[in-house]
Amino acid sequence: MPNSKPLRFAILGTTGHANRIAAPTLKQNPVASLVGAAGSAPGRGTRFAEQHGLPRGYESLEELLADPQVDAVWLCSPNHMHARQAVQCAAAGKHVLVEKPLATTRRDADAAVQAVTEAKVTLRVGCQHRFRPSHGHLRELVGSGVVGQIGYFRIHRFWRYPYYEDMGPPNWRQSPTESGGWVINDIGSHLLDLMLWISGAEGQTAGAILASQKFAASTEDSTAVLVKLDKAGIGIMETSSANNSPGSRIEIYGDAGWIRADNTLTGSATIQTQDGKSLAFAPVEVMDIYRDEVSDFVGAVGGQSSIGADGMAGAAVAGLIESAVATGVRARGVPAG
16 A cells, blocks of 8 residues: 655765755655754764754664654665664664665675564665666566577766765775775666666676776776676676766677667667667656655555665675675776875
């Protein structure tokens, strides 16, 4: 049954994504209401609440979770905290929308999935690019058999850092333990999720290169990951925060045909197929796909069908990235900071 009242959210996190995306999205979506927020230190939740006109500011996650007026938590904390905090939310009976990645290890991701399953709460991972119409169409094309058995799936997306003008240095993204890898998690987790979701395949990391080409960080700013898809398919994921690119591209090749999609992540998208058909998609506003992500999450809480990334999908991507970071070839063109 659909929810009759807006789902009451609180946000964990008071800077970056929480401030730029989460709060405005929740305040503008009629299926949700934003109750308050907690930050990484006392006082931050109160300041965030005042900034966004919210009724409550919490001094800690524990105080937030003790509030019976909160139904769900949007976790916008550093990567290495996600899984543990998702477990805490589940134990308190709160539904969880967690920013990607779900975890920096497959073990932690699986623990989070087990916790929400046992608590019977809903978990979704913030893979908002599933809600771009062009990606849904690609999934439908593949499912209809247009390419037949997938032989190759290539997905490419570069995004020069800083992504937004008000961003400072990478900060915690420079820490391998806190980020689990910089660009491979920041952008690559989205691309790997799309690869698995669109193809409908299971993936296994077959190799990776993690390169520091521009930034003097202990993590990487450019990467390529090779993925074995099902029995013999080949997946290639490329992303960088250091290099220029004309736009995003997805290429899918199979024994029955091929699909080429341009700019599905970066602007006016086009999808072409081997039979000569071409379909254009208008640019999508960033806030619109977050709105749809929240609406899908609220619907899932109410028992409706959902295309959002669930815990198992989040765990699958976490496993691919953990393996790539652990076994990939490291390359460095700048001295470590």
